[in-house]
Each structure stands twice: as structure tokens, then as C-alpha cells.
Amino acid sequence: MAIQYSTRIDAAALASLEARLSGDVITPAHPAYDTARRVWNGMIDKHPAAIARCASADDVAVAVRFAGEHELPLAVRGGGHNVAGTAVVDDGLVIDLSAMRAVRIDDSRRTVHVQGGATWGDVDRVTQPFGLATPGGVVSETGVAGLALSGGVSAQRRLHGMTIDNLVSAQIVLADGRTVRASADEHADLHWAIRGGGGNFGIVTSFELRLHELGPEVFSVNVAYPVQDAARVFAGWRDAVAGAPDELSSAAFLWTLPVIPDLPEHLRGLAYAGIDGMWAGDPAEGERRMQPLRELATPLLDMSGRASYLDEQCALDPFFPPGLRYYWKALYLDGLPDAAIAQTVDWTARRESERTLVVIRHLGGATARVGVEETAFGDRSSEFMLSIDATWDDPADDERNIAWTRAYWHDAHRFSQRGKTYFNFPGLLEEGDAAVRSSYGSNHDRLAQIKGRYDPENRFRLNQNIRPAH
Numbered sequence: 001m002a003i004q005y006s007t008r009i010d011a012a013a014l015a016s017l018e019a020r021l022s023g024d025v026i027t028p029a030h031p032a033y034d035t036a037r038r039v040w041n042g043m044i045d046k047h048p049a050a051i052a053r054c055a056s057a058d059d060v061a062v063a064v065r066f067a068g069e070h071e072l073p074l075a076v077r078g079g080g081h082n083v084a085g086t087a088v089v090d091d092g093l094v095i096d097l098s099a100m101r102a103v104r105i106d107d108s109r110r111t112v113h114v115q116g117g118a119t120w121g122d123v124d125r126v127t128q129p130f131g132l133a134t135p136g137g138v139v140s141e142t143g144v145a146g147l148a149l150s151g152g153v154s155a156q157r158r159l160h161g162m163t164i165d166n167l168v169s170a171q172i173v174l175a176d177g178r179t180v181r182a183s184a185d186e187h188a189d190l191h192w193a194i195r196g197g198g199g200n201f202g203i204v205t206s207f208e209l210r211l212h213e214l215g216p217e218v219f220s221v222n223v224a225y226p227v228q229d230a231a232r233v234f235a236g237w238r239d240a241v242a243g244a245p246d247e248l249s250s251a252a253f254l255w256t257l258p259v260i261p262d263l264p265e266h267l268r269g270l271a272y273a274g275i276d277g278m279w280a281g282d283p284a285e286g287e288r289r290m291q292p293l294r295e296l297a298t299p300l301l302d303m304s305g306r307a308s309y310l311d312e313q314c315a316l317d318p319f320f321p322p323g324l325r326y327y328w329k330a331l332y333l334d335g336l337p338d339a340a341i342a343q344t345v346d347w348t349a350r351r352e353s354e355r356t357l358v359v360i361r362h363l364g365g366a367t368a369r370v371g372v373e374e375t376a377f378g379d380r381s382s383e384f385m386l387s388i389d390a391t392w393d394d395p396a397d398d399e400r401n402i403a404w405t406r407a408y409w410h411d412a413h414r415f416s417q418r419g420k421t422y423f424n425f426p427g428l429l430e431e432g433d434a435a436v437r438s439s440y441g442s443n444h445d446r447l448a449q450i451k452g453r454y455d456p457e458n459r460f461r462l463n464q465n466i467r468p469a470h
Ligand SMILES: Cc1cc2nc3c(=O)[nH]c(=O)nc-3n(C[C@H](O)[C@H](O)[C@H](O)COP(=O)(O)OP(=O)(O)OC[C@H]3O[C@@H](n4cnc5c(N)ncnc54)[C@H](O)[C@@H]3O)c2cc1C
Pocket: 039, 040, 076, 077, 078, 079, 080, 081, 082, 083, 085, 086, 087, 097, 116, 117, 136, 137, 138, 139, 142, 143, 144, 145, 146, 147, 148, 149, 151, 152, 153, 154, 198, 199, 200, 202, 203, 204, 205, 320, 424, 425, 462, 463
């Protein structure tokens, strides 16, 4: 069968791009094409005209100019984990940074420099031998870039803030191919915008993130309670974490125990109410202070204990494999009244797939001590974030899982006056401009101005798109 090339660009032009890159250009004729166009979410099945797998910041600049010259739709790939699949595009150019994963500590500044295609595992592996960490994702294969640009909710969030609060500077390739540094002193408007504004403003080839002492050992809570006790467990957790020290970041969730030989047979595949959390400080104190979270009802299973931070950061990896079908949507809640807990329990009991996870993360602490206008992210007053993580494996079930998630998400707005969503769990970004405006709130117009300055033609639009103001 003949290989279908793009309708927008011919093979000769793509060959000329390849000649200018030190990295590779992967076209439909390339043996790696089918692997390279896949992202973490198995529902996403896009066919780019080409994938420019860049090896350097210069490559990224060349590829951006090329896409501009040929008016190709442009997608940017960091770790490829965004559930909406915005890292790939049909019949356009993917600028793929997955070969740019270098991580380097700057001792004198107590920061870490991270290339734009690195994963959180790459970062933790370099920083942890020095007992240092920067707050990132809780699954090691998740990309730094997407997560860091739209917020960043980590296991130590209440002590060290969101990832964006630790973003000291960034090297960015702009829509016209120029490279600039954004920090408090250089292009400060851009530095403000990328702390929450996502991939709207350019391609970050290198992040500089602040480091904190943490680990190598931490105390973590991980308890499974009977699902019948879910409402009591969630309410007990809410009360226990009210006014908790910043060292304690935790979540309450509803999920299904895996069917694995390590579990006693009677627990395999059982629905449960879970509490997990980490103490970002002395493990002995953590064990003492987190004890109440282990006594909210009679546990089915208590896997709490001391572990290395590095192991903790990989512990969830097996539960989120690439290739399954995922539709995740989030909402910041006004609070967690009993009625919101009842709603969580009720909707989750009716979920379409047993793989689906529903989680309420406790925020506050350092994440809330940053003013609305200090970063593009905007309002941080919500103490709880609901995330509905629908997960299933049969394409025939797509429609009903998505419909269930959306119905639940809409209903949950009863407990979310602002209706602010978290763009790292965006579903398929169906709400478009309306969600962008409501979620950025009073920061939206300033973001649109900055977008107009740096990307007036809206080249970087496969994201929570902020329309440029002209
Ligand atoms: C298993 C799993 C666990 C997760 N855990 C967490 C968590 O603990 N905390 C949390 O906050 N979020 C978490 N997330 C959500 C995560 O933050 C988003 O999925 C995020 O988009 C992933 O970043 P990525 O680089 O892998 O994404 P990609 O899909 O590669 O990119 C997403 C978007 O980011 C932009 N982008 C990517 N790279 C660049 C770049 N170099 N420069 C400019 N723009 C770029 C582009 O607009 C792109 O469309 C998790 C997601 C998954 C799938």
C-alpha cells in the first residue's frame, strides 16, 4: 500500500527540514512513525504530516520557522501525557522534544535546569541523590513541560507550592523562531504568563526550577477502607486535614483494588475508599502526625510507611500505563460539605468502568499563599480539587465513559461557584474559550495581551487556547 503523505506539505520540503536539523524528521514512511505519533492516551489517534524530533534548542527554532513558512498546524510534545492529546496533530508538524531530556543541578543557585522533553523521573533521579527535590508530578513518566506550564500539583504541594511557583526562569523559542529567556528580570511578562498559561506563548527548551531539601526518606500514608465507609472516611479526612501543617499533602479517593497476586484473594478487584498522602519532612514526625488518617474506619489494607521519595514517585506508574483509554476532568471546589461528599460517593458508585478513579486533592498551604495576580494561574482560594479520571480499555465503551464523566463533572459545578478547571486534566478541551475565560478569570485579558505580543498569529493554539488580543 502506498504511504499517504500530507496534503499540506510535500516530501521534498520535509527532506529540506531534516537536512537543517541535528535531530530526525519522522514522516509516515519512517518505520518509527506509528510509535512516534502515539501519546499516552490510547484514545488519541492522530496522523501528523511529520514529527520533528529535535535534538537541541536550535532544532526547535528551525522547526518553528519551518511550520510558520509552510503554514502547518503545530503541536508541541513534551512528555506526551496530556489526556487531551494536544501533543499531536493531524496533517501538521509535531515539534517533539522527547529526545531533549538533560537535567543539570546549579549548586550556586539551588536550582535545576531541565530540558523541555524531560520527565519527572528524569528530574528526581538527578536531584534525589543530593536530598533535593522540586515539586512535580506523582507519576514518573509524566512530562515536566506540560505539567509545569499549567500549574503542577505535587505530593509536597502544601509545603513547596505549585510547580509554577518554583519556575525561576525558562528558555523559550517564540513563534517567530527567536529564543528568549524569561525570568523576573527578563521578559517578565512572559515569565508571568508561562506560570499557568500553558503552551500558549512558545516552546520551552529549558526550565530552571527551584530545589528544596526533601528525602531521601519520607513517610507516606496509603490506606484502603471499605467502600461502604466512604462518606465517613471522606468527612473524617476533611476534618483531619483542616488546618494541617504544610508538610502534609493528601487526597481522598474512590478506586478499585488491582487484581494482582500480591493482594489477598478476597481483596482483589474490590472497590474501596482510599486516603493517600506524604509528609514532606521528618519521617518520624510524619508517622505520628498522619496516624489519624489511618484510623478513619477499619482499614481493609494499610500500606503506609517509610519509603524513599524516589520510590514513592514511581509507585503509581504501573497503574497508569500508556495505551489505555482515558478521559480526565477536574474542577476546583468551593469546599467539601457533606453534600459534595455524598455526590462523590453516589456518582462514583455509578461509574462505567472499574478502572475509573475519582480523587479529591487537598490544596491550601503554600499553594494558596500566592496572590491571584502574581501568576497567570489565577485564583487559588479553593482548598479542594476534584478530578474525575475515567479509564477503560475497550473503544466500544468510549461514548458511555465520556458521557458519564461529563454528566458528573457538570453536576459537580453545584459545589464550584467559579467553575474553574485544571488544564492539566482537561478532558478533550471541549469547553474551549468559555473554560479558558472562566478558569483564568481576572487574569484572562492580561494573558490575551501578552499572547498578542508574543504569538499574534496564534501559532501555538493546540492547548487551552488564549486568543491573542490585537
Ligand atoms: C499518569 C499521569 C499522572 C499525572 N500526574 C499529575 C500530577 O501529579 N500533578 C499534576 O499537576 N498533573 C499531573 N498529570 C497531568 C499532567 O500535568 C498533564 O498531562 C501534562 O500536560 C503532562 O505534560 P506532558 O509534557 O507530558 O504533556 P504533553 O502532552 O507532551 O504536552 C501537553 C501540552 O503542553 C504544552 N507543551 C508540552 N511541551 C512543551 C514545551 N516544551 N514548551 C511549551 N509547551 C509545551 C503543549 O501545549 C502541549 O500540547 C498527570 C497526567 C498523567 C497522564
